[in-house]
Amino acid sequence: MEEKEVDLPADNIDEKKEKIRKLVEEGYTNREIADQTGIPFGTVGYHAARFRKKEKEPTVDNSDRHLCKSCKFRSNRPEVNNCDYVAITKHSRGCKVEECTKYEKGNRVRAKDVEE
Structure with a gap:
């Protein structure tokens, strides 16, 4: 049996991530993003959590407690x-x-x- 390579559509991972990132920045919930884009809720949750974590990274260095x-x-x-x-x-x-x-x-x- 011969294996076939499957060409993934251009509207794949990078475009999905970008859609999710934009909607997260606009303040939409994971459920709203999933409903609007048709991207599975679990996928939205995974990527949205990563984007939100990056937003929350501290910008202040208080390591010297000053x-x-x-x-x-x-x-x-x-x-x-x-x-x-x-x-x-x-x-x-x-x-x-x-x-x-x-x-x-x-x-x-x-x-x-x-x-x-």
Whole structure:
């Protein structure tokens, strides 16, 4: 039996990735992208997750912890790594202190001063 090479259509992987990337940037959900493009939901989810991860990569280098000294979320309590972000905002920072993307310069905010 002879094997045949299958020519994949031009509208394949690279074009699908590009469609997914554009729609992710526009804020569409994976389900909406799959419905609009006809690309399988699993494929959309795989590529969309990779694009979203790239978007979330930290742009701030806080490895020397210098930014923590002027961040409004800083704390005097060493047991919380000198960061009160969780106590103030009521949700996780979602990053390591060294790669913090939540830095905001300003006067120290205390959890008890924040209105609920």
